[in-house]
Amino acid sequence: MYIKREIIKVLLLVFSIGVILIGLGLNTSEAQESNKGDKRLESLIEWGKELVDTPLKVVVKWQGEWSNEGKKSTLEVAQQLAINMELSLPQVVSNTDHVTYRSITSVNGITVIFHWQVLSEEKSYMIVTLESHEASQQSSLLHLQNRIQTQINLMNMKAEWNASVQGNVIEGQSIANTMADVETKLQSHLEFSQVESYQDEMTLSHSYRAPMLNFNLVSGDHYMDLQTAVHHDEILGENRITIGFPIITVEF
Incomplete structure (x- = not known):
């Protein structure tokens, strides 16, 4: 009788663990499926390939705050998140004003930088950057973007992402004419209206409202979803095109 009760206990324990694992698998699967419907990054890359003559540089960045619920230390959370993202374990790189952990991982030739800054015992700030050149x-x-976004979703982190593509056009024309070419080609893919502009001797940048992209970044008294920039490289004699959403966070 005693042996039978013990067997039942073991079976119940195995069943409970199985239910938990199935639940975790379903949560991960649901998060992955919800991300697959977001084609904005794929579209941005395709637009970039249409516009530049040189190899396309792509940068994707997540930034967000994590709040401690008292269950784990900030280091434990940072390490677990990096493991779940299949990245190298972060190590301490700074211990001045705020303790900072960082790791750099190469995934199929893509550079992934994981940055975790401890703001207080209760809050940390995370930045994950992907950079591709081919x-x-x-x-x-x-x-990789889908994998990282899934893990951020599962952590219930308040993180936003942005992306940019960049490359040069070889033909020697003015930055204004290059910008006109960029906007003409983009208009074949989405509707947008210009809301901001910046220009100096070597650079021209436009920002737009593009409801289809649905980023809705507040800038002053309007929203922004997309930004383009053209910069003349005097050394190469070429114009460098950058397209990003909702804003460009790399050097023009």
Whole structure:
């Protein structure tokens, strides 16, 4: 009788663990499926390939705050998140005003920088950056973006992402004419209206409202979803095009 009760206990324990694992698997699967419907990064890469003559640089960045609920230390959370993202474990790189942990991982030729800054015992700030330089890495980049976004969702972190593509056009024309070409080609893919502009001798930048992209970044008294920039590289004699959403966070 005693042995039978023990067997039942073991079976119940195995069943409970199985239910938990199935639940975790379903949560991960649901998060992954919800991300697959977001084609904005894929579209941005395709637009970039249409516009530049040189290899396309793609940068994707997540930034967000994590709040401690008292269950784990900030280091434990940072390490677990990096493991779940299949990245190298972060190490201490700074201990001045705020303790900062960082790791750099190469995933199929894509550089992934994981940055975790401890603001207080209750709050930390995370930045994860992906950088790709080859068109052949597009599939790996999209898969990696989905993986990282899934883990951020599962952590219930308040994180926003932005992306940019960049490359040069070789033909020697003015930055204004290059910008006109960029906008003409983009208009074949989405509707947008200009809301901001910046210009100096070597650079021209426009920001737009593009409801289809649905980023809705507040800037002054309007929303922004997309930004373009053209910069003349005097050394190469070429114009560098950058397209990003909702704003460009890399150097023009």
